[in-house]
Amino acid sequence: MADEPTTGSPRTLKTVSRAFDVVRALEELDGARVTELANHLDLSKSVVYNYLSTLRAEKFVVKEGDTYQLSLQFLLVGEYVRYQNILYRIGKPEIEELAEKTGEYAHLATEQHGLGVNLYKVSGEKAVGSDYQVNKLQRADYLHFSATGKAILAHLPKERVEWIIDQYGLPGKTEATITTREELFEELETIRDRGYSLNDEEEIKGLQAIGAPVTNRHGRVLGSISVSGPVRRMKQPEYHEQLIESVVNTANVIEVNVNMEESDDDFPTFS
Amino acid sequence: MADEPTTGSPRTLKTVSRAFDVVRALEELDGARVTELANHLDLSKSVVYNYLSTLRAEKFVVKEGDTYQLSLQFLLVGEYVRYQNILYRIGKPEIEELAEKTGEYAHLATEQHGLGVNLYKVSGEKAVGSDYQVNKLQRADYLHFSATGKAILAHLPKERVEWIIDQYGLPGKTEATITTREELFEELETIRDRGYSLNDEEEIKGLQAIGAPVTNRHGRVLGSISVSGPVRRMKQPEYHEQLIESVVNTANVIEVNVNMEESDDDFPTFS
DNA sequence: CTGGGCGTTTGTCAAATACAAACACCTATG
DNA sequence: CATAGGTGTTTGTATTTGACAAACGCCCAG
Numbered sequence: 001m002a003d004e005p006t007t008g009s010p011r012t013l014k015t016v017s018r019a020f021d022v023v024r025a026l027e028e029l030d031g032a033r034v035t036e037l038a039n040h041l042d043l044s045k046s047v048v049y050n051y052l053s054t055l056r057a058e059k060f061v062v063k064e065g066d067t068y069q070l071s072l073q074f075l076l077v078g079e080y081v082r083y084q085n086i087l088y089r090i091g092k093p094e095i096e097e098l099a100e101k102t103g104e105y106a107h108l109a110t111e112q113h114g115l116g117v118n119l120y121k122v123s124g125e126k127a128v129g130s131d132y133q134v135n136k137l138q139r140a141d142y143l144h145f146s147a148t149g150k151a152i153l154a155h156l157p158k159e160r161v162e163w164i165i166d167q168y169g170l171p172g173k174t175e176a177t178i179t180t181r182e183e184l185f186e187e188l189e190t191i192r193d194r195g196y197s198l199n200d201e202e203e204i205k206g207l208q209a210i211g212a213p214v215t216n217r218h219g220r221v222l223g224s225i226s227v228s229g230p231v232r233r234m235k236q237p238e239y240h241e242q243l244i245e246s247v248v249n250t251a252n253v254i255e256v257n258v259n260m261e262e263s264d265d266d267f268p269t270f271s
Numbered sequence: 272m273a274d275e276p277t278t279g280s281p282r283t284l285k286t287v288s289r290a291f292d293v294v295r296a297l298e299e300l301d302g303a304r305v306t307e308l309a310n311h312l313d314l315s316k317s318v319v320y321n322y323l324s325t326l327r328a329e330k331f332v333v334k335e336g337d338t339y340q341l342s343l344q345f346l347l348v349g350e351y352v353r354y355q356n357i358l359y360r361i362g363k364p365e366i367e368e369l370a371e372k373t374g375e376y377a378h379l380a381t382e383q384h385g386l387g388v389n390l391y392k393v394s395g396e397k398a399v400g401s402d403y404q405v406n407k408l409q410r411a412d413y414l415h416f417s418a419t420g421k422a423i424l425a426h427l428p429k430e431r432v433e434w435i436i437d438q439y440g441l442p443g444k445t446e447a448t449i450t451t452r453e454e455l456f457e458e459l460e461t462i463r464d465r466g467y468s469l470n471d472e473e474e475i476k477g478l479q480a481i482g483a484p485v486t487n488r489h490g491r492v493l494g495s496i497s498v499s500g501p502v503r504r505m506k507q508p509e510y511h512e513q514l515i516e517s518v519v520n521t522a523n524v525i526e527v528n529v530n531m532e533e534s535d536d537d538f539p540t541f542s
Numbered sequence: 543c544t545g546g547g548c549g550t551t552t553g554t555c556a557a558a559t560a561c562a563a564a565c566a567c568c569t570a571t572g
Numbered sequence: 573c574a575t576a577g578g579t580g581t582t583t584g585t586a587t588t589t590g591a592c593a594a595a596c597g598c599c600c601a602g
Contacts, residue, residue, distance in 0.1 A: 009550085010320075010321070010325075010328075010550085011321050011324070011551090011552095011590085012321070012324060012328055013286055013290070013321055013325045013589085013590065014588090014590090015284055015287060015558085015559070015589080015590080016286060016287060016322065016325045016326065016329070017325060017329060019284070019290065020331065023348070027351055030355065031355075033580085034579080034580060034581090035578090044562070045579095046560080046581080046582080047559080047560055047561075049281075049580070050281070050559080050560090051284060051287065053281035053283060053581095054284045055287065057283055058287070059383075059384050060291070062383060062384070066579075066580070070348065070351070070352045070355075071352065071383055071384070072353065072356075072381070072383050072390070072411075073383075074345055074348040074349035074352050075349030075350065075352055075388075076349070076411060077294070077298060077341065077345040078343070078345035078346030078350065079349065080341070081340075081341045081342065081345050082343065082346050084302075084340070085343075110343070112330075112343050112344075113330050113333070117346075117347065119343070139347055140343075140344075140347060281582090282558095284559070285557095285559090286590070304548085305549060306549080314592095315591070315592055315593075316548095316549075316550085317550080317552090317591080317592070317594095318591055318592075320549070320550065320551090321591090324550095337548080544601100544602090545600105545601095546599105546600095547598100547599085547600085547601100548597105548598080548599080548600100549596105549599105550595105550596080550597080550598095551594105551597095552593105552594090552595080553592105553594095553595105554591105554592090554593100555590105556589105556590095556591085556592100557587105557590080557591085558588090558590075559586105559587090559588070559589075560585105560587090560588080560589105561584105561585090561586090561587105562583105562584095562585100563582105563583090563584095564581105564582085564584100565582070565583090566579100566580085566582090567579075567580080567581095568577105568579070568580095569577100569578085569579100570575100570578095571574100571575090572573100572575085572576100
């Protein structure tokens with residue numbers, strides 16, 4: 001209705017965007033019926049019905065009785081994407097070993113669209129937490145308040161970090177969260193200097209994490225790893241040093257293996 | 272299999288379908304550039320460019336240099352969908368225990384759109400196979416030649432089984448695969464009678480699997496589990512009986528727990 | 543310096559979608 | 573048992589919106 005000037009650059013297809021609005025709504029509502037979705041999205045029933053029918057024909061949505069749900073197709077495609085990721089393929093067993101050795105939670109993360117995504121999580125023996133925490137990869141989250149995130153930020157080009165901050169800001173999570181540019185850039189330099197990152201109750205009160213980046217041979221950061229646990233335990237001096245050693249060492253092992261494999265990866269895709 | 276005349280009941284949105292064509296092409300090609308995709312999909316460059324831009328704006332695609340890839344967004348949504356599935360939430364730890372106890376591969380599967388989807392896999396100590404096999408959930412596959420699939424089919428309404436056969440046929444995979452309706456329906460009755468299913472080299476030569484269904488209190492089948500291993504080992508009489516016992520027992524435990532949690536309404540399922 | 547490859551942008555017309563209203567179906571309830 | 577109000581689904585139609593080809597700018601190799 002309002003005359004949007006035909007926005008110059010990339011012409012975005014509204015029909016496709018709306019399809020993903022439907023997907024997001026189905027996620028938010030944990031499945032929904034036609035009318036419910038129509039209200040939620042401010043579209044007419046018939047339009048929503050057509051989107052759902054199409055998504056269903058594409059097998060990304062299932063209908064159970066009268067309610068529509070996202071289908072496991074997302075999981076299948078998602079697992080494919082994860083398996084394509086070299087950091088995941090190489091890092092997974094190493095992270096498992098790290099969790100076993102330290103007994104703490106271990107994480108493998110990467111960056112996408114300026115946010116952090118966990119590729120894999122394992123909990124060691126000492127790690128106690130809700131089943132939910134361990135089993136669910138939560139949504140993409142800010143990079144500036146996690147150990148994995150800060151390790152990544154520290155090795156991203158400065159202009160990219162600036163872009164990310166412009167895009168998402170630096171929202172606080174606890175009293176310890178870094179929320180200003182200057183502080184953050186200082187922190188990132190410290191991280192680069194000492195080779196590991198620390199999340200000192202900046203995300204969750206009582207939780208500390210130690211992270212280290214994984215970069216490829218060209219200096220590009222592929223992602224990062226971390227271990228985390230209760231501050232009380234994590235802060236004991238000798239234990240702390242030991243953990244840093246383990247994390248940095250594991251990151252190093254992954255790095256070497258990734259770079260050995262990636263030499264073949266520079267070829268253009270065949271046919 | 273022929274195209275439907277456009278005038279039909281559910282009006283399907285071509286723009287949305289094409290967006291998913293792009294997604295599938297990106298999966299097939301392991302990422303691609305604009306021109307490559309345009310050729311692959313028989314669309315003009317500019318059109319493909321617009322689809323990619325839109326998918327990127329929606330964060331389901333990332334651009335690395337000049338090549339476009341599916342993003343981890345699929346994994347995040349997929350993990351959400353999996354976690355929504357009660358069979359996964361309840362079954363996962365039980366399947367892990369089953370794999371540990373038996374030492375074999377253990378699977379947790381469900382049905383969607385008439386095909387089988389693995390929700391979870393674990394490999395026990397004795398199970399040796401390629402890393403790939405274990406780590407990757409492959410695409411949705413036929414139900415009629417796996418132990419999990421047959422256990423599911425055996426407890427689906429007959430008309431639904433008919434629909435599935437009409438839709439996908441009964442393609443052979445090995446010499447042992449069941450490829451006729453009559454044989455299959457007989458087999459399904461046997462499975463119902465004895466309470467477990469057997470895949471005797473019907474999918475992969477040399478591999479046997481034992482499966483059992485998980486149904487809810489209304490008799491609707493939610494999915495199934497299985498263990499699998501080399502025929503030589505699996506066929507040893509006492510071991511065989513022991514495995515059946517373990518599988519049926521685990522399925523039962525999951526069933527009880529699911530039904531305790533599922534106090535609410537349930538709808539009959541359609542595709 | 544030049545040609546051909548690429549990704550991106552633009553103008554235009556036809557096609558594909560949004561909308562509302564009608565339809566069919568349920569299941570509560572007076 | 574009929575009716576009212578709630579679904580999901582279908583249809584006709586106006587027009588928004590996406591498809592196309594051609595042009596643009598860029599980069600690299602010959």
